[in-house]
Amino acid sequence: MESLLYSILGVLVSLILAFTVGMTYMGLSRKITARIQNRIGPPFYQNFIDAMKLYSKSTGIHHGVMHHLGPAFIMVTSVMSLMIIPILNDSAFFTNMNFHGDLIFLLYIMTFGPLGMALGAGQTGNPNSAIGVTRGLSQMVGFEIPWVMAIIALMIRYDTSSIVDIMNIQADAGRWIMFSSPFTFIAALLAMLGMFRYSPFDIVGAPTELASGPMSENGGKYLFTMMSSSSIFAFAKLTLYVNLFMGGADNLLVLIIKTFALYMVPLLYGTVSPRYRTEQAVRYFWGWPSFFGLLAILYAVFF
Amino acid sequence: MNSIVIIFLIFLAGAVLTYIGQRLSNILGSSLFLLTIFAATAQFYLRVNTGDIFSFSLNGLEMEWGITPISWLFSLIVLGLGSMAAVYSISAMKAKERLGYFYFNFIMGIFSMMGILLSRDLVSFFIFWEIMTWSSYMIVIYEGRSVQKVGIKYFLFSAIGAYAMLMAIVIIYSQVHSVLIEDLVYSFSSFTLAYKIWLPILLLTGFGVKAGMMPLHVWAPGAYSHSPMAYSSLFSGALSKMGVYGMVLVFSMLITQIPEHLLIREVIAWLGALTAAIGTLWAIAQDDAKKLLAYSSVAQLGYIITGVAVGTELAMLAAIFLAVLHALFKGTLFMVVGAIEKQTGTTNLTEVTGLIRKMPWTFIAALMSIIALAGIPPLGGFVGKWMLYEALIASDHYILVVLIFFASTAGFLYCYKFLFGFFLGQEEKEWAHVKEAPATMVVPMLIFSVLLFVLGTFPGLLLKPIDIGMQELGYAASEGHYWTMSVLFNEYGNAIMLQPILYAIIAIFLFFLVFLTAKAFKGTRYVSTKDISSSGEVPGEFENLSFKENFFQPFLRAVEPVMKRQIDWYYTLVGNGMEALFNFVRRVYTGNGQTYAIYAIVFLVILLLLKSNLFG
Structure with a gap:
């Protein structure tokens, strides 16, 4: 019983951590984008204000049960991914459910939410939502290929599919996988561009084109849930990349430095890129990123 | 009298009696139809034990009927899906013509499939195989002249398969002088190399046609989508599994005895993966739900064929698990389409919209099977997919696993198209009158949905009989090192514990549901799908806001070269x-x-x- 309470507490703490860090990153991203575009931009805590405002609003209408459940679906994905991904090296407190799933499970649980949310967006009947969803799914087929190749290369090279094992291997070797398997890292990093949906891959939300796409019929608490879910998810994904390729983190400060550095990649790439069309985005991932993925697999098999 | 013979007699007498009964009255026909199938099912599970054998001699040929653990396993698919589809078809086929004809062929279909599973010799195997082809052909052409071409295509390919198989049987008889399967297996190692190569190829051609393996699959989309949906669920769910059953036998009994460097395994595995990838792409391009599901069946069978062909313990386990799962979810999905066809009169995804509030139970069944089909945890499909990936990676098929993964991810696209097209989106006045399908149609679907859920959490329930069946085929016991009740292991010893994961998912889901509904779901008001944000304009009543046509056009543009x-x-x-x-x-x-x-x-x-x- 005590262990159960302890683990629930662990989940809550990681949840709050992920929420705070994710929200701050989102806020910082707005600030950074603004500075690049020579604007002043909102303060970095603007997202917290937005979130509080959205949460305190009472919702008057809904479009049916699936619409109502959509945000809950997407939240499940974010929290589940966060629970499967170890947050720190050898931390007793942030164990969560690390030992209950592996990389391929993670890959699949990550798709649970988008599909659930897609159903919610579908029921609203807003054509923009549905268009956004079809674009998002198409893009997912695109970036999953290099991403899967990277994961398979890791599994071949290190004979394990557990994230914790991969972290331990790096700790033992004293060398990050980023350097020992460079092609794997490149393929995964390029796939990450699609995962984070910044320009040029912001075809799902597509401001000024689709009116924020799948989110467009959601307001108040629904939007708050989606917003916090995407922050948590962003943090989870960044932590996963740090764990897999940058040797994990020994304490929270290191984790934050590493994730922030990683976060800059899609963000800065995005600020200077115009938006792709859907088929361009899909094909992009089947070009160089998949080529590097293939190299990664070959490298893992032969070296 | 032997219990196996009794089952066959029940089927044959039932088929004839149903046909006659249907001439007399509708109710008599339907009840005889159900009675036959349930009596045979009960007889099979209550009275027949694995190991029962009935042997007889026909014109000097030793013949044998009997049941092995592996055929018992496949009989679950045939009789389980068969009896549910039978219940379903009573309502689904109501007020249709030539019901006697339909029922007769339906029973003959199940009869022949059971015959295939129970045959221990090649001649009766072949005879039952032909009865299966004939009875399904009869149902494919149920709608008459308009489907003549589809029927001919199906029959032509079945004939190619049948001749290949017949040739193999003749060769075997000339070599072994017996048609018993065990004699073949026993003496196969003494065959010359040429026969060792050609026999499996001929047999696999025969089985590949029924399993819809590329390039022999071209009959499948037409045949699946033109039969009455009540039968299509059996057609795609169970009948195609007979091809898989044959392949399992060939790969585990014959191909293990030929040298690895001949690459038969590799070739078939690649054909399976290509079937999966290309079938998926074509499924995305379909606008008719029946066609979509038909192509999706072809694609799903591709995974299964790959698993069987790779043939390591884990791969075989995954393939057979997926075969049972596919019967469950594809059976349900064809039933869903049948229910929608009955209630709305069309299955075109670009016409029907917004049925979720009118047919909620059908929607739940469709949602569950779609989640299983897409392989998303915590439903059963994920278990099969996960095992297949791990098996492919562990057996060094790296490019193959990427291809399968591509097919599986691209599968989400048609999954969403199916759900969105029928159930979500704008609610149109045209469909305002639609009601939920009758209970006898909904209940079979819901039973399967619950099964999918149970198998996703406790796959051990199904993996246990598969394990027993595979041990019969000469595999080592997989329990303990690949799975226990609700835990899966891969080659490296990493595990997935499904039960805690399910509980976690449900807990988080409920937590956020409560969190969302803290201010009471009742307090919010339902607004119609016309009442949406559209740049401040209020859409008029007859303004068309549906997004239906060219649903995945950008994606299809991206993959255009493959689909030329x-x-x-x-x-x-x-x-x-x-x-x-x-x-x-x-x-x-x-x-x-x-x-x-x-x-x-x-x-x-x-x-x-x-x-x-x-x-x-």
């Missing part, structure tokens, strides 16, 4: 070429006596020239 031509095109090319050849040959007969005289002289000259070669 269907395989049909190549077959047509071959067909046209043949026709041209025959036309040319026909010209030989000019009707002119002088020309014939020249032929005779030329022939003689050739004979004289080659005299020493031919007769020397």
Whole structure:
């Protein structure tokens, strides 16, 4: 019983951590984008204000049960991914459910939410939502290929599919996988561009084109849930990349430095890129990123 | 009398009686129909034990019927899906014509599949195989002239498969002088290398046709989508699994005995993966739900074929697990389409919209099976997919696993298209009158949905019989090192514990649901799908806001080069070429006596020239 309470507490703490860090990153991203575009931009805590405002609003209408459940679906994905991904090296407190799933499970649980949310967006009947969803799914087929190749290369090279094992291997070797398997890292990093949906891959939300796409019929608490879910998810994904390729983190400060550095990649790439069309985005991932993925697999098999 | 014979008699007598009963009255026919199938099912599970054998001699040929653990496992698919589809078809086929014909062939279909599973010799196997082809062909052409072409295509390919199989059986008899399967397995190692290669290829051609393996799958989309949906669920769910059953036998009994470097495994595994990838792409392009599901069946069978062909313990386990799962979810999905067809009169995804509030139970069944199909945890499909990936990676099929993964991810696209097209989106006035389907149609679907859920959490329930069946086929016991009740292991010893994961998912889901509904879901008001944000304008009542046409156009543009031509095109090319050849040959007969005289002289000259070669 005590262990159960302890683990629930662990989940809550990681949840709050992920929420705070994710929200701050989102806020910082707005600030950074603004500075690049020579604007002043909102303060970095603007997202917290937005979130509080959205949460305190009472919702008057809904479009049916699936619409109502959509945000809950997407939240499940974010929290589940966060629970499967170890947050720190050898931390007793942030164990969560690390030992209950592996990389391929993670890959699949990550798709649970988008599909659930897609159903919610579908029921609203807003054509923009549905268009956004079809674009998002198409893009997912695109970036999953290099991403899967990277994961398979890791599994071949290190004979394990557990994230914790991969972290331990790096700790033992004293060398990050980023350097020992460079092609794997490149393929995964390029796939990450699609995962984070910044320009040029912001075809799902597509401001000024689709009116924020799948989110467009959601307001108040629904939007708050989606917003916090995407922050948590962003943090989870960044932590996963740090764990897999940058040797994990020994304490929270290191984790934050590493994730922030990683976060800059899609963000800065995005600020200077115009938006792709859907088929361009899909094909992009089947070009160089998949080529590097293939190299990664070959490298893992032969070296 | 032997219990196996009794089952066959029940089926045969039931089929005839149902046909006659249907002539007399509707109710009598339907109840005889149900009675036959349930009586046979009960007889099978209550009275027949694994190991029961009935042997007899026909014209000097030793024949044998019996049941092995692996055929018992496949009988779950046939009888489970068969009985549910039977219940479903009572309502689904109501007020249709020629019901006696339909019921007769339905029963004969199940009868022949059970026959295939129970045959321990090749001759009765072949006979039952042909009955299966015939009865399903009869149902494919149920709608008459309009589907003649589809029927002919199906029959043509089945005939190719059947001839290949017949040739194999004749070769086997000439070598072994017995048609018993065990004799074949016993003496296969003493065959010459040429036979060792050709026999499996011939048999796999026969099975590959039924399993819809590329390039023999072209009959499948037409045949699946043109049969009545009540039968399609059985057609795609169970009948195609007979091909898988045959493949399992061939791969585990014969191909293990031939040298690895011949690459038969690799070739079939690649064909399976290509079937999966290309089938998926074509499924995305379909606008008719029946066609979509038909292509999706082809694609899903591709995974199964790959798993069987790779043939390691884990791969085989995954493939058979997926085969059972596919029967469950694809059976349900075809039933869903049937229910929608009955209630709305069309299955076109671009026409029907917004049924979620009108047919909620059907929606739940569809949602569950779609989640299982897409392989998303915590439902059963994920278990099978996960095991397949791990098996492929562990057996060094790296590019294959990427291809399968691509097919699986691209599968989300048609999954969403199916759900969105029918149930979500704008609610149109045109469909305002639609009601939920009758209970006898909904209940079978819901039963399968619950099963999918249970198997996702406790796959051990199903993996146990598969394990027993595989041990019969010569595999080592997989329990303990690949799975226990609700935990899966991979080659590296990493595990997935499904039960805690399910609980976690449900807990988080409920937590956020409560969190969302803290201010009471009741307090919010439902607004119609016309009441949406559209840049401040209020859409009028008859303004069309549906997003239906060209649903995945951008994606299809991205994969255009792959989809330029269907395989049909190549077959047509071959067909046209043949026709041209025959036309040319026909010209030989000019009707002119002088020309014939020249032929005779030329022939003689050739004979004289080659005299020493031919007769020397």
